[in-house]
Amino acid sequence: MIKTAIIGASGYTGAELARLLAQHPQFSLCDLFVSAQSQDAGKKLSELYGRLQGEVELVLQPLAEDALGTLADNYDAVFLATPHQASHDWMPQLTAGRAVIFDLSGAFRLKDKQVFEQYYGFGHQHSALLDNAVYGLADWHQQAISTASLIAVPGCYPTASLTALKPLQQAGLLDSQHWPVINAVSGVSGAGRKATLNSSFCEVSLQPYGVLGHRHQPEISAELGAPVIFTPHLGNFKRGILATITVKVAPGTDTEQVDKAYQQAYGNNPLVRLRQSWPKIDEVAGSCYCDLFWKLDPDSGYLVVASAIDNLLKGAAAQALQCANLRFNFQPQTALVQE
Ligand SMILES: NC(=O)C1=CN([C@@H]2O[C@H](COP(=O)(O)OP(=O)(O)OC[C@H]3O[C@@H](n4cnc5c(N)ncnc54)[C@H](OP(=O)(O)O)[C@@H]3O)[C@@H](O)[C@H]2O)C=CC1
Numbered sequence: 151m152i153k154t155a156i157i158g159a160s161g162y163t164g165a166e167l168a169r170l171l172a173q174h175p176q177f178s179l180c181d182l183f184v185s186a187q188s189q190d191a192g193k194k195l196s197e198l199y200g201r202l203q204g205e206v207e208l209v210l211q212p213l214a215e216d217a218l219g220t221l222a223d224n225y226d227a228v229f230l231a232t233p234h235q236a237s238h239d240w241m242p243q244l245t246a247g248r249a250v251i252f253d254l255s256g257a258f259r260l261k262d263k264q265v266f267e268q269y270y271g272f273g274h275q276h277s278a279l280l281d282n283a284v285y286g287l288a289d290w291h292q293q294a295i296s297t298a299s300l301i302a303v304p305g306c307y308p309t310a311s312l313t314a315l316k317p318l319q320q321a322g323l324l325d326s327q328h329w330p331v332i333n334a335v336s337g338v339s340g341a342g343r344k345a346t347l348n349s350s351f352c353e354v355s356l357q358p359y360g361v362l363g364h365r366h367q368p369e370i371s372a373e374l375g376a377p378v379i380f381t382p383h384l385g386n387f388k389r390g391i392l393a394t395i396t397v398k399v400a401p402g403t404d405t406e407q408v409d410k411a412y413q414q415a416y417g418n419n420p421l422v423r424l425r426q427s428w429p430k431i432d433e434v435a436g437s438c439y440c441d442l443f444w445k446l447d448p449d450s451g452y453l454v455v456a457s458a459i460d461n462l463l464k465g466a467a468a469q470a471l472q473c474a475n476l477r478f479n480f481q482p483q484t485a486l487v488q489e
């Protein structure tokens with residue numbers, strides 16, 4: 151069994167990871183950690199999330215930062231479901247241990263250090279770790295993930311967007327003169343568990359935010375190798391993301407070529423569903439799938455693709471476990487879909 155711990159286990163993505171790992175036949179979930187000053191230290195995770203009663207009965211332990219090095223030697227796998235800065239600060243000690251690290255934060259997703267200053271509000275101090283980190287877009291980087299020691303699990307919006315765009319890019323069907331335009335709506339759990347005014351019940355009303363400045367724009371562009379316009383919106387629902395993406399296809403592209411690109415990319419992938427109609431948030435919320443559907447207007451050359459995921463699952467915890475399945479040589483979908 152793969153000995154496993156989660157740091158940041160009391161948060162939304164940490165709790166989903168705990169649930170998934172607890173039902174995995176090959177992973178043994180041993181310990182759950184929160185920050186040293188956490189108000190939840192000493193509580194059972196199931197006290198915070200009643201639906202986990204009987205499924206995860208572990209207690210949330212306060213993390214002594216000076217014990218990080220030994221901590222990473224006690225496990226085969228450590229999942230970080232922590233804020234970006236905490237992941238950044240702890241990574242040198244954690245990666246010195248024997249555990250493979252799966253980081254759900256954005257701290258190691260980008261190679262360009264300048265992006266961190268501009269979009270994350272801190273200067274990146276760990277160039278060598280950045281260079282070594284593998285971007286954990288699990289449906290695309292199986293080979294690199296299978297040998298990595300530090301895996302930077304993508305953000306939720308980038309997962310929805312890149313799953314839709316990469317097959318087109320791979321098949322050479324994107325018109326490089328026109329930037330893809332991504333409009334995406336996320337449920338409020340995307341903002342994490344901690345209460346803020348913007349995410350409080352009476353304040354949330356469908357609205358764009360982070361316009362022309364969200365940190366997922368450089369993440370999507372870096373992985374796609376092309377600039378994009380990305381506009382996120384906050385919706386008044388709990389979980390899920392729907393990204394509706396408009397692209398100009400290369401001259402002469404027809405529907406058959408687009409269908410073939412998606413079939414080639416995902417025809418045998420149990421975690422990406424090529425739908426026959428436009429995807430809905432309700433059809434992916436609580437699941438580990440990404441649902442895709444598209445339509446091409448051959449006259450104008452514009453293609454619209456819709457991509458739906460659960461932000462906490464395919465957009466975070468389930469993708470992290472998909473990476474872990476690849477890293478430890480299990481089927482990528484193990485414990486993620488019913489077989
Ligand atoms: N929510 C989402 O849809 C997605 C989130 N992510 C990323 O995953 C990570 C976790 O997100 P999410 O679960 O939503 O966040 P939450 O705010 O729900 O949880 C954060 C967790 O980290 C702990 N924590 C907070 N501050 C610190 C700190 N300074 N040091 C150590 N631990 C700390 C919290 O517990 P405590 O404060 O009690 O210690 C809690 O367990 C973030 O980096 C986020 O950007 C990625 C994709 C999607």
Ligand SMILES: CC(=O)N[C@@H](CCC(=O)OP(=O)(O)O)C(=O)O
Pocket residue numbers: 254255256304305306307336337338339340341342366382384
């Ligand atoms: C609705 C909402 O607030 N969503 C978050 C994205 C969550 C995510 O993917 O997180 P990281 O890239 O930060 O890990 C946001 O826009 O900041």
